[in-house]
Amino acid sequence: MLNVVDIAVIQNEELDNNNSFKQAMDYLSNEKNSNRLFSTRYVSEEEASALLEKGEISGYVKLTAENPKIVVDKNGVDQTIIKYAVEEIYQSQDSYEELYKNIESIFNKEDGQSFFDRIKSLVIMLTKNNINIKDTSKSNLSYTMIEYYTLIAMTCMYGGIIGAVAISWILANMTNIGKRTSVSPSSKLTMILSSCMASYVVQIIGIAILFAFTIFGLKVDYGDKLPQIILLSSIGCLAGLSLGLAVSTTVKSGEGAKVGIILAITMTGSFLSGMMGVTMKYIIDKNAPIINKLNPVNMITDGFYSLYYYDTLDRFNFNVASLAIFSVIMLVISVMTLRRQKYDNI
Amino acid sequence: MESIIEVKSLTKRYKEKRAVDDLSFDVYKGEILGLLGPNGSGKSTTMNCILSLLNFDRGNIKIYGKEMTPNAYDIKRKIGVVFQDVAVFDELTVYDNIDYFCGLYITDKKMKKKYVDDAMKLVGIEEYKKYFPKQLSGGLLRRLNIACGIAHKPEIIFLDEPTVAVDPQSRNNILEGIETLRKNGATIVYTTHYMEEVEILCDRVIILDKGKIIASGTTDELKELAKTKEKIRVETKELGNKEIHEIKKLSCVEEVLYKDNILEVMYTDENNNLENIIGYLKSNNIKYSRIFSERPTLNDVFLELTGKELRD
Incomplete structure (x- = not known):
């Protein structure tokens, strides 16, 4: 009773x-x-x-x-x-x-x-x-804000497309500019890092505009957790960017196909983490938690949810750390694939 | 002469097809070496292998005595490449494009600015410095492409068909620019299927077909390979079989063709041929209008060696 x-x-x-x-x-x-x-x-x-x-x-x-x-x-x-x-x-x-x-x-x-x-x-x-x-x-939290969070997560992951395009300018088998860059004396690592940084800045500016619009245009109140939200978004952008780099370097196909793969991963990840209904996130958490543990979109949305639901930052910190590890793994894969690369055909 | 680039037994296969087949040659300091051949003969593949962009199956490539690898940055710093396809950023202006690519080699800002200005001047696009690539004609775009490749004043320049699909004005401008680069001391490897450009520019020529070297040497040496040393064309309407038969018996005549009122006589020697044919026409009261004498071209050499035209 x-x-x-x-x-x-x-x-x-x-x-x-x-x-x-x-x-x-x-x-x-x-x-x-x-x-x-x-x-x-x-x-x-x-x-x-x-x-x-x-x-x-x-x-x-x-x-x-x-x-x-x-x-x-x-x-x-x-x-x-x-x-x-x-x-x-x-x-x-x-x-x-x-x-x-x-x-x-x-x-x-x-x-x-x-x-x-x-x-x-x-x-x-x-x-x-x-x-x-x-x-x-x-x-003043509401369902609308949860939707904002999933959309912010998706926007972070779309940074992968910027990363993929940036890396195509380094790969000789993808673009003519890539050929020109490849014959220059600039090291691959330097080129990747500088491209990453430039792409990251562009992505952060995009996210900043999105936040500015929601705060000043839509009058969304993020409460007292705005610094944590900005931190999570920043790490989320890095995860999206590094995913784009990894896809771009490891998948042997044209730029369009690579962008398509990144879109597919992002959209699937967003769906599984509850963008089209919070219930989906709970279903996956209950029945196949490993999927959401590996899903970078879910790491971002779960970080946002944890700020909303819990008083402590333990789960938030776990998600931030998970995203950072995910980003490092993706970047290492990209660099390892690109180092000393020559092609069978270009 | 000092050998700058050494290529030994270079072989590159695409599955079963040999794109480059046991190629060996040297490029000497200060020369313009022409790689001449029809489309698909292996010119660009050879160039990409030398630049370490492509894996190859066999062989050895050295530049300045060092093996060329993707990480041979000290060698790459001395190389400039102009690829066949235009490689520029559509979002950047002419100046910014050259500045960006020059910046991959030159870090000093003042020097870079001077080099960018010099490159624009060399290819004649100073007045378009604020234009975006999409605002340029095909010829100007090619010139921008060249400027991006040579702005850092490299010692070795690879030019891969830089004049494909350009207007005559741009073409002349590009060829003049290449001459200037050579005068400034650059060593140039020039791939093309335009024999006229090779004859104008190149000190030595390697003729490629199906990935193999079929002939090499100076243009004069290559022309010596042709059996026909001179070709004389006469416009005349009054020739019968008897006269054609008699012309065939003249000194050094290799072959005679008569079609559409044009007489073509091929000679195995290049001395006194014009005098002989004019003498014969006059002595037989045969009227003629115009007469042309032609030396053999590289296309003739290629035709004799392979049985097909360079542009096939």
């Missing part, structure tokens, strides 16, 4: 228009429900804020045109349950729209773990591991 959590839902136009969300919240707050989760009050935002301040509720939910905003004032199991439940309802609300008349069956479906079982497991895990979610009212 779970403790009933006191919460408030802001009574506004979005709530009035979202019948399925209200139905679900009513069901989870029904006193007759043996698995009752919430005691819900429908109030104005001012009232909700006052109730939260007095400690009468653990948090409140405000539906907006985009995503639900969850406001809590401290870390804890109750706050985690609010967040988990609201996200679950919101993500699955299309199903509820169709079946809201029989909403009980949705929360108690027999194919797989029921919603309540998962909530119970979550509470046990949180209690056991002493893991707390953060005060989201300060950092």
